[in-house]
Amino acid sequence: MKKVEIYTSPLCGYCHAAKRLLQQKGVNYSEINVLAQPARKSEMMKRAKGRHTVPQIFVDETHVGGCDDLYALEQTGKLNALLGK
Template sequence: MMSIEIYTTRTCPFCIRAKQLLDSKGVAYKDIDVGAEPSLRDAMTRRAKGKRTVPQIFVGSTHVGGCDDLYALERAGKLDPLLKGAA
């Protein structure tokens, strides 16, 4: 299983939806709350190649993007293979 990191804020509805999808898959992920720590948001922005919105989701070294991107992978049948490290 690939390591999963999701940069979030506590009140972001898109963050909540993305975590719900990951929870439904039964995968563990590291939730990095950038709301209270500007240095974490700066690190996220660098890692996400300039994107500042949350969530920003990473599966291993793959930058998935945001909530809509995560759900698009699910609809296309590509999320499960990615989560299993097969993508």
């Protein structure tokens, strides 16, 4: 399985929804809380080509985008392939 990273904030409903989908699919992921680690937000923005909202999701070095992007991949049947399942 590929490395999945998700930049989040604990107060973000979209972050919780994205993590819930990943958990339902049995995906292990690394969570980076930008509220607790504010220095990591600039890292996230650089990797996400300027996007500043959370969540920002990465599979290996592929930028998936946010929660809506993740769910769109799931609905079109492309998420499993991206995750290497």
